[in-house]
Amino acid sequence: MVSDPALPTAPAELPAWLAAQRSAYRQAPERAAELLTQALALAQGALAGPALAVWAGTLALELRSPLRAEALLGAALAQPGLADQERASLESLAARADIQAQRLDAARERLQRALLAAEPGSLAQGLALGGSAQLAYREGAAAAAVVQARQALALLAGLEWEGPWVQLHALLALAQRELGDAEGRQASLQRGCALALAQQRWGEAALLTTGLFDLALEQGQPQQAEQALQQASAYAAREPGGAEAPGHAMVVFSRARWLAAQGDYAAACAGLREALSQQRHRLAAHDLADRLNQLADWLVLAEQPTEALAAAREAQQLQLLHDARAGRRHLDLLRQQSDIERAEQERAASETRVLALERHHAELAATLARQRALHDELVEARKLAGLGQLLISLAGRLEAPLQRARQQLEAGQASDEALLESVRLGAGVSRRALQQGLQQTLAGCQHAQRELEQALAEVSNYQSLRDEV
Numbered sequence: 303m304v305s306d307p308a309l310p311t312a313p314a315e316l317p318a319w320l321a322a323q324r325s326a327y328r329q330a331p332e333r334a335a336e337l338l339t340q341a342l343a344l345a346q347g348a349l350a351g352p353a354l355a356v357w358a359g360t361l362a363l364e365l366r367s368p369l370r371a372e373a374l375l376g377a378a379l380a381q382p383g384l385a386d387q388e389r390a391s392l393e394s395l396a397a398r399a400d401i402q403a404q405r406l407d408a409a410r411e412r413l414q415r416a417l418l419a420a421e422p423g424s425l426a427q428g429l430a431l432g433g434s435a436q437l438a439y440r441e442g443a444a445a446a447a448v449v450q451a452r453q454a455l456a457l458l459a460g461l462e463w464e465g466p467w468v469q470l471h472a473l474l475a476l477a478q479r480e481l482g483d484a485e486g487r488q489a490s491l492q493r494g495c496a497l498a499l500a501q502q503r504w505g506e507a508a509l510l511t512t513g514l515f516d517l518a519l520e521q522g523q524p525q526q527a528e529q530a531l532q533q534a535s536a537y538a539a540r541e542p543g544g545a546e547a548p549g550h551a552m553v554v555f556s557r558a559r560w561l562a563a564q565g566d567y568a569a570a571c572a573g574l575r576e577a578l579s580q581q582r583h584r585l586a587a588h589d590l591a592d593r594l595n596q597l598a599d600w601l602v603l604a605e606q607p608t609e610a611l612a613a614a615r616e617a618q619q620l621q622l623l624h625d626a627r628a629g630r631r632h633l634d635l636l637r638q639q640s641d642i643e644r645a646e647q648e649r650a651a652s653e654t655r656v657l658a659l660e661r662h663h664a665e666l667a668a669t670l671a672r673q674r675a676l677h678d679e680l681v682e683a684r685k686l687a688g689l690g691q692l693l694i695s696l697a698g699r700l701e702a703p704l705q706r707a708r709q710q711l712e713a714g715q716a717s718d719e720a721l722l723e724s725v726r727l728g729a730g731v732s733r734r735a736l737q738q739g740l741q742q743t744l745a746g747c748q749h750a751q752r753e754l755e756q757a758l759a760e761v762s763n764y765q766s767l768r769d770e771v
Contacts, residue, residue, distance in 0.1 A: 309344055316349055320357055327361070331466070331503050332542050334364040338371070345374045352378045352388040359395030364466040366548045368398035375399065390419040390426035397433045401440055409437050428457040432470055439473060440587070442625075444480035451477065468497050468506050475513050476589075488517055505541035508534045508549030512556040519559060527563075531556055551581040555593070567604040571597060591620035607736045608725045614740065615718055618747060622711070625754065636761075640689075647682050654678065692764055699760045707753035714746035 310319040323337055338361035345354055355371070355378035362371035375396040379389070393416040400409035413434050420427035431454035439447035451474040458467040471494025478487040491513045498506035511534035518527035534556060538549040558573030574597050582590055594617035601610035658671040721739040 309340065310349060313349060316351075316353065320353060323357065327364075331364060331501060332540075334361045335542060337361055338365065342370070342374065350374065350377060352381065352384060352392060354378075356388070356391050356395065359392070359398075360466070363395065363398055363469075365543075366469070367402075368395065369402050372396065372399040386419040387421060387424060387426045390416040390424075391429055393419070394426065394429035394433045398436070401433070401436055406437060406440060409433070413437060423457065423460075425458070425461055428454050428461065428467070431457065432467065432473075435470065435473055435477075439477050439480075444477040447477040448474060448481065466503070466506070468494055468501065468503055471495075471497065472506070472509050472513065475510070484517065484521070488514070491517070499537075504537045505543070505547055505549035508537035508541060509552050511537060512552045515556045516559070519563060524563070527560070531560055548581065551577050555581075559596075562600055567600045571600050571604055571606070571609075574600070587620045587623050591617040594620065607733075608722065611718060611722060611725075611736070611740070614743075615715075618714075618743075633761075651675065651679060651682075695764075700757050703753040703756040703760075707750040707757075710746040710750040710753070714743040714750075717742050717746075 310316045323341070326333060327337055338358060341354060341358040341361060344350075345358065355374045358371040358374050359368065362368045375392055378384075379392050379396065384392070393412040397409040397412035397416070400406070400412060413430055416426065416430035417434070420430050431450050435447045435450035435454060438444075438450060451470050455467065455470050455474070458470075471490050475487045475490040475494070478484075478490060491510050495507055495510040495514070498504075498510060511530055515527050515530035515534060518524075518530055531553070534549075534553050538547070538553045541547045541549045543550070554573055554577040558570045558577065561567075561573060562570035574593065578590075578593060578597070594613045598610045598613040598617065601607070601613060654671065654675040658668055658675060661667045661671060717739060721736070
């Protein structure tokens with residue numbers, strides 16, 4: 303094996319060193335942690351810059367830990383005179399760190415800038431599309447995540463990029479699970495697993511195989527599920543990083559599900575708690591809520607009602623957070639659509655004025671053009687006025703259901719706290735009382751859900767009325 307080249311000491315040596323590092327990375331992706339440590343150490347000196355930042359961001363993404371390169375990416379973005387493709391790649395990688403840190407608004411702004419700066423068909427565009435797919439999934443827009451992940455995969459596969467784009471297969475499968483597309487989900491998992499094995503990305507192979515395990519278990523195929531779990535465990539054993547590695551943690555998740563399927567709920571709870579302690583920062587809010595709801599169910603079956611109630615409450619809070627983010631994304635999309643329509647209107651008005659000036663020598667033609675422009679502007683002004691009235695009406699209609707939903711959730715929280723206090727004081731809460739308390743909380747949540755659905759219906763009605771205006 304050829305030894306690694308010495309760290310460069312001058313800017314002229316950096317391109318050759320980066321080329322050697324990329325070659326080592328292609329041959330052994332499991333060395334990503336070691337190579338990232340070298341890159342971050344080098345970045346402490348005078349050689350820090352966009353090229354080194356993109357390289358470090360790529361390695362951090364390979365490790366599913368983009369926050370490790372956040373400071374270096376931020377410093378590179380602050381440098382003046384960046385080329386568009388450099389800026390687009392840096393913004394896309396920095397957006398991944400924002401997503402992992404739950405700074406979704408900041409990530410959205412970065413990815414919008416990256417998509418505007420990236421050349422069509424470039425690596426920068428592929429990175430931006432991949433980041434947009436992850437953001438859409440985090441915000442609950444599974445359909446958009448599927449579209450953007452497929453676009454990114456098609457682009458990056460054509461470029462034969464050596465980076466960790468195999469992760470997009472796992473993201474695509476998660477989004478397809480949300481959409482109930484079992485056939486597409488299985489195909490995505492199988493394609494991704496084959497690619498990960500071919501590239502010796504053992505952690506990614508373990509992650510994707512645990513997805514096949516989940517699918518087999520959901521479809522009532524225990525033999526296939528057990529086989530997939532054994533394969534995932536074997537792949538995870540070859541992944542660097544030990545228990546903290548993502549592939550290993552997902553195998554722990556899957557093993558807990560297998561124990562629960564065998565009726566050993568106490569052991570299943572212990573395994574799930576271990577995995578959550580290691581990986582909760584990597585999970586989207588709705589995925590974490592699903593895990594906690596699963597834990598609550600198993601705790602009830604393991605006769606641990608206090609812990610079950612606490613897990614259910616945390617899951618409920620996370621689900622509300624997820625729903626709120628989804629609502630904000632929907633409103634943002636409405637605002638973006640409105641901005642696009644306004645820009646188109648302004649462009650059309652501008653073109654009309656230019657056309658009028660060009661034909662000014664023909665008095666009659668110029669007069670007719672001005673009259674036409676005024677008429678168009680009047681129509682648009684009426685439309686904008688109508689939209690303003692609709693927005694005012696929409697705000698009034700949304701206030702009541704949102705207030706009622708809040709009251710239901712606060713009532714459910716008070717009921718849960720009273721029940722927890724009774725348990726803490728040793729008042730002796732019967733299973734029936736616990737079930738009734740949980741049913742009351744569930745009823746309150748369902749009522750709140752109906753109120754939120756009513757609010758969403760109002761937004762949908764606004765869209766219909768807006769189109770009519």
